[in-house]
Amino acid sequence: MSAIHDFLGKSARENVLNAIELVKNNEKYNSIIHITEKRALERAQKIENGEITGKLKGVPFIVKDNFLAFDGPTTAASKMLENFNSPIQASAVEKLEKEGAICIGKANLDAFAHGGSTENSAFGPTLNAFDKTRVAGGSSGGSAVSVALGIVPFALGSDTGGSIRQPASFNGVYGVKPTYGAISRYGVVAMASSTDTIGFFTTNANDADLLMNILTGKDTNDMTTIESFYNSNIENIGMKKIGIVKEFLEDGVDASVKDVVNKYIEKLESTGHIVEQISIPIVKYALAMYYIIVPAEVSSNLARYDGVRYGFRSKNIKNISDLYGMSRDEGFEIENKRRIMIGSYVLSSGFFDAYYLKAQKARTILINEFNKAFEKYDVLVGAVAPTTAFKLGENISEPVKMYMSDMLVVPASLAGLPSISVPAGLSTEGLPVGIQLIAKQKNDAILIALANQMEGQNV
Amino acid sequence: MDSISISDVQHLAQLSNLSLSHDEAESLRTDLDKILKYIESLKELDTDGIEPTYQVTDLQNVYRDDEVIESGVEKSDLLKLAPDSNGDSIIVPKVL
Numbered sequence: 001m002s003a004i005h006d007f008l009g010k011s012a013r014e015n016v017l018n019a020i021e022l023v024k025n026n027e028k029y030n031s032i033i034h035i036t037e038k039r040a041l042e043r044a045q046k047i048e049n050g051e052i053t054g055k056l057k058g059v060p061f062i063v064k065d066n067f068l069a070f071d072g073p074t075t076a077a078s079k080m081l082e083n084f085n086s087p088i089q090a091s092a093v094e095k096l097e098k099e100g101a102i103c104i105g106k107a108n109l110d111a112f113a114h115g116g117s118t119e120n121s122a123f124g125p126t127l128n129a130f131d132k133t134r135v136a137g138g139s140s141g142g143s144a145v146s147v148a149l150g151i152v153p154f155a156l157g158s159d160t161g162g163s164i165r166q167p168a169s170f171n172g173v174y175g176v177k178p179t180y181g182a183i184s185r186y187g188v189v190a191m192a193s194s195t196d197t198i199g200f201f202t203t204n205a206n207d208a209d210l211l212m213n214i215l216t217g218k219d220t221n222d223m224t225t226i227e228s229f230y231n232s233n234i235e236n237i238g239m240k241k242i243g244i245v246k247e248f249l250e251d252g253v254d255a256s257v258k259d260v261v262n263k264y265i266e267k268l269e270s271t272g273h274i275v276e277q278i279s280i281p282i283v284k285y286a287l288a289m290y291y292i293i294v295p296a297e298v299s300s301n302l303a304r305y306d307g308v309r310y311g312f313r314s315k316n317i318k319n320i321s322d323l324y325g326m327s328r329d330e331g332f333e334i335e336n337k338r339r340i341m342i343g344s345y346v347l348s349s350g351f352f353d354a355y356y357l358k359a360q361k362a363r364t365i366l367i368n369e370f371n372k373a374f375e376k377y378d379v380l381v382g383a384v385a386p387t388t389a390f391k392l393g394e395n396i397s398e399p400v401k402m403y404m405s406d407m408l409v410v411p412a413s414l415a416g417l418p419s420i421s422v423p424a425g426l427s428t429e430g431l432p433v434g435i436q437l438i439a440k441q442k443n444d445a446i447l448i449a450l451a452n453q454m455e456g457q458n459v
Numbered sequence: 460m461d462s463i464s465i466s467d468v469q470h471l472a473q474l475s476n477l478s479l480s481h482d483e484a485e486s487l488r489t490d491l492d493k494i495l496k497y498i499e500s501l502k503e504l505d506t507d508g509i510e511p512t513y514q515v516t517d518l519q520n521v522y523r524d525d526e527v528i529e530s531g532v533e534k535s536d537l538l539k540l541a542p543d544s545n546g547d548s549i550i551v552p553k554v555l
Contacts, residue, residue, distance in 0.1 A: 180516060287497075328477050348474065361510070362504055364509050367512060
C-alpha cells in the first residue's frame with residue numbers, strides 16, 4: 001500500500017502512468033470500471049508546466065463511480081447510467097483537483113450504492129484484495145480494493161449506511177465517514193438524502209487528516225453542508241474516555257472478529273485511555289429503522305430515472321407508460337428494485353404511520369441514546385462488521401442476510417455521527433478486521449487523532 | 460404480518476413505475492416478504508410520545524442571495540444526454 005507523501009515531489013506523469021499500469025495489472029479484481037487516462041495525462045502535463053499546484057500536487061486518486069467526473073461516463077455501476085457523460089464534476093472531485101490531485105479512474109460499486117458486497121454491480125463483482133474468492137464489501141468496494149492493492153494512496157467513496165466503513169474493514173484500509181454534512185454531496189448520485197455522506201479511504205491516519213482539511217466545508221451547491229469545523233489535532237490527542245458498545249461485540253459478531261477488536265481495545269487501555277463498557281440497547285433496532293427510512297428515500301431519489309431526460313431508455317417501448325416502466329425495469333438491478341418497492345410500500349397510505357413514521361420516531365430515541373453516551377464518553381468503539389469478508393455469492397440471494405452485514409454501521413449513519421473504520425489486525429484466517437470508532441457530531445478530529453496514536457503503537 | 464401476495468407486488472411495481480416480468484415479480488414477492496418481516500421487529504419498540512427525526516443537522520431554511528449563478532452548463536450539453544432529441548427538444552412517445 002502507498003501513502004500520499006510517496007507521490008509528492010515526483011513526476012506527475014510518472015505517478016499517473018504507474019497507477020494506470022497497476023490498474024491494468026490488477027484487472028482481475030475488477031475494482032475499476034473506467035480509466036480516465038486522457039484527462040489524467042493532460043492534468044499531469046499542466047502540473048509539470050507549473051500551471052497547477054497544491055497540497056496534493058501530482059497525487060493520483062480514484063473515485064467511486066457515483067461521483068460525477070469528466071472523461072468518460074459516470075455509471076453508478078448501473079445499466080441505467082452506462083452511457084451518462086456528465087457535463088459537471090462533483091464538488092469533492094473539484095476540491096481535490098484544485099489541490100493538484102489527479103483522478104485516474106472510476107471505481108466499481110453496488111449499482112446506485114445499494115449493497116454491501118459490490119456484487120450488485122452491472123459490471124460484475126469486485127474481488128477482495130486479500131482473497132479473490134471473497135467479496136470486496138460494499139457499496140464502495142472498488143474504492144477500498146484499489147487502495148488496498150496500492151493502486152492509489154486514497155479514494156473517494158460514499159457512505160449511506162456503512163458503504164465506506166464495511167469495505168474498509170474487509171480490505172484492511174482506513175475508511176472515514178465524517179459527520180453528516182461535512183463534505184459536499186453536489187454531483188454525487190443521490191441514494192438516501194438524510195444519511196448520504198461523502199468520505200474516503202486511506203492507508204494511514206495522517207492522510208485522512210489531510211483529506212479532511214481539504215474536503216470539508218460549506219458548498220453553496222449543497223445546502224445541507226455545514227461550515228468547516230474540522231480542527232486538526234492529530235499530534236495532541238490527550239487522554240480520552242472510551243466506551244465499548246456492548247451490542248457491537250455481542251453474539252452476532254464472529255469470535256475471530258471479536259478477538260482482533262478486543263486486542264485493539266486492550267492497546268487503547270494500555271496507552272492510557274479510560275476504557276469502560278456501555279450498553280446502548282436501541283442499536284439492535286437500527287437496522288430495521290434503516291431498512292424503512294433508506295428505501296423510502298431511495299424510492300423518491302430514484303424516481304428521476306425515467307428514461308426521458310438522460311440515462312437508459314428501453315428499445316421495446318410502444319407508449320409513454322412503457323417508456324417509464326420498461327426503461328426502469330431494464331435499467332435497474334434487482335436490489336434497486338427491492339429497495340424502490342420497499343420504499344413505495346412503507347410510504348403508501350395506510351402503512352406510513354406503522355413503518356415510516358414509526359422508524360423516524362425510533363431514530364429520535366437512537367439519537368437521544370447516543371447523546372447520553374457522549375455525555376460520558378469521547379469515543380465509542382465496536383466491531384465494524386460482524387464477520388470478515390464473506391464468500392462471493394454467499395449472501396447474494398438472501399437480501400436480509402446481506403443487510404445484516406451492516407448492522408453495526410447503520411446506527412452512526414442514522415444519527416449523522418462521524419464514524420471511521422481503522423485496520424485492527426488480521427483474523428486467524430488471515431483476513432482483515434476493522435475497529436469502528438464513533439464520536440459526537442463534528443468531533444471527527446478526535447477519531448483520526450486516536451487512530452494516529454494507535455498506529456504509532458504498532459497494533 | 461400476512462405474507463404479501465403477487466397482486467401486492469404488482470401494485471407496488473405500479474406505484475414504483477416498474478414493468479416487472481412474471482418471474483421477476485414472483486422472486487421479488489419472496490424477497491420483499493422477508494424484508495418486511497424483518498422490519499416488522501420495530502413494532503416491539505415503544506415510540507409513544509416521541510417526536511420523529513427527519514434530518515440530523517440543526518440547519519433550517521438555508522437561504523442564499525437570489526442571484527443567477529452560472530453553472531457553465533449549456534442547454535445543448537443537457538440535450539446531448541437525452542436518449543432521443545431533435546436538437547431543441549427531448550422526444551418521447553405521444554402522451555395524449
